[in-house]
Amino acid sequence: MSDKSAQKKKYIIETAREVFKVKGYKEVTMKDIVEACEISRGGLYLYFQSTRELFEEVLKLEQEDGEDVFAGSNPEEVMPSDILALFLKEQKKELLNRKPSLNKAIYEYFFANQIPAKDNLLKKQFDAAVYIIEKLIDAGVENGEFYCEDSRGAARNIMYVLEGLKIASQTRGVSEAAVDREMMYVMQGLIAED
Amino acid sequence: MSDKSAQKKKYIIETAREVFKVKGYKEVTMKDIVEACEISRGGLYLYFQSTRELFEEVLKLEQEDGEDVFAGSNPEEVMPSDILALFLKEQKKELLNRKPSLNKAIYEYFFANQIPAKDNLLKKQFDAAVYIIEKLIDAGVENGEFYCEDSRGAARNIMYVLEGLKIASQTRGVSEAAVDREMMYVMQGLIAED
């Protein structure tokens, strides 16, 4: 049972994720989930007590899925600047992606609930990315690709710009040119000048 | 009566603003407004048909109130770097302000409603700020305070960082140190490094 049960739970979470993508966080009702999952009202309550609980599970899933942002690349073989460029390209793709993403819902969730730093996915992901970018810049500086006196600061700057772009894309839309411009700008700042 | 009516309308909008500050956008019901204003259900509908309509009026008010971000300083007398620093200090104050601000509600509103660029307050404010910062940087370059080859790009970078910080402050909280660090970073990038 526990196995079947776990599978059903996972099915609900994944289906719910799609609902959250489309409707955001606050708009979603238990009824929406029930209908999307094609299960009974009571059945849903067997697993989740509220949309909040459900969304937190979606968030956990997201966290697991997203842990490998920089995975797959062997830092020994590839140049740091290439990895960074690749990362930015990934981000760009997401920023311009027309399909509904979970971003809106995630922001809405964190607007609605004060989540302490230690459990705060948004913070954890941000910090993790800053750390990796910092290391990349350090590596780039070492091999002469980059020039940067404050790699931590530069990394943070990049991440805040990305967060700003993300919000911009969700609230007003951004053109590809605008995204390119910003990414160019931050990369340029790292390129060893002279 | 039109005078009294206008006054009451304004009173409702201002009271509603406080409600939106506390509860965000989506959470607010007409009943909340009615109770905050201490008027009757029907009375509110005399002026506004929905929380959306109300919020849009709040937004207009906000726009008028906020039009003088850079006002009050005479560019003839003050150094561009000082004005920019002042602006950032203002932003910092807002970022760290513990009192509930309208920001959450504004973002929620723009998440919930697709607003075309030409009416989009967020976009307009962003663009206006970019323009002014660009001019400030140009002026700073001219008088030797700043060194910058792409003032427009730098201005945009600053604004995206600020937007990123704003979101960070709303979704996870930011420390004063963190804000200082980011502002320092962007200012440093402008200081003429001879």
Add this chain to the structure above:
Amino acid sequence: MSDKSAQKKKYIIETAREVFKVKGYKEVTMKDIVEACEISRGGLYLYFQSTRELFEEVLKLEQEDGEDVFAGSNPEEVMPSDILALFLKEQKKELLNRKPSLNKAIYEYFFANQIPAKDNLLKKQFDAAVYIIEKLIDAGVENGEFYCEDSRGAARNIMYVLEGLKIASQTRGVSEAAVDREMMYVMQGLIAED
């Protein structure tokens, strides 16, 4: 003042009549009347306490206006059959009239309110018409145009058929052919056969 007041009252009644024509009786609200008359809410209450009261005034007006259904024809000069035919033609015009008539509202009013026979407009008009038609038939019999043994019965039959047609026209619509057929049928029954 009383004069001006009476005029305003009349204006309201006439405007209300048009509203009742379009919306029927039950659907109409005091608000509808206020808006159609372009007067103030309080102003209307100065004259009428409810839509029912108003409609009853409309009904009185209707009664006065309608009293001359058979007027204008001098029975000395014209043949009874012609008058009857003319009357039926009038009725036909009304039955087929595409413009909204008060009929629906009148029926709705009498559905909603039990009106004793002596005040019942519908009954009074019906009885009056029966009486006149009876006299017409009598006259027709006298001058050999008609053959009829029960002029009262025939008159009533005609009026019930007309009432049936009226309801039919209001609830399902009737074609001109259908109306003609019925009128032909009742006229035929009167024509001296042989």
Add this chain to the structure above:
Amino acid sequence: MSDKSAQKKKYIIETAREVFKVKGYKEVTMKDIVEACEISRGGLYLYFQSTRELFEEVLKLEQEDGEDVFAGSNPEEVMPSDILALFLKEQKKELLNRKPSLNKAIYEYFFANQIPAKDNLLKKQFDAAVYIIEKLIDAGVENGEFYCEDSRGAARNIMYVLEGLKIASQTRGVSEAAVDREMMYVMQGLIAED
């Protein structure tokens, strides 16, 4: 459950019918139904979305129940005039019935909603009755009971008179004598006057 559900639906329809009988069509609110059925607000909405939808179901039920107006009589054994007389007697009983009938509500419904001829219950019932009466008259003519040159016209005349009587009974009341008189009149018109 579908069985229990269907039963409940039927229960609601039947209870609603009684409400419509008493209050007519337009006056009835979902709340009225809820209270009459002694179910919860939400419970009613599980089955019906509006009083209109409910009333249409009541109408369907009525249609099914009413399909056997002439049923039960074997035309082989009984004289056409007897069947017709029986039919008229039935109609008379209904016309004079003091208990609230659905008629008012039905008319109100058809006043409020334009129903195309092909779905129009009132029209369908009228036409069906005309057809049967026509056949009865034909049969009566054949066996010498009746004399009639236009059986279709006579049938229609009868039905329009009945409709007129129905309206009269709903809007002003009719005496038994008045009903008898009308029925006598139309029957007389059919009796072979040799």
Add this chain to the structure above:
DNA sequence: CATGAATGAGAGTTCATTCAT
């Protein structure tokens, strides 16, 4: 475990009616 009918709280909305001006 799973179902889905049932409940009732609560949001949105409209109007008849009043009353200070």
Add this chain to the structure above:
DNA sequence: GATGAATGAACTCTCATTCAT
């Protein structure tokens, strides 16, 4: 007399949540 802002009752409708089966 006349106005129209204000009130509050009443209705519609939707969901979170429960519970008998």
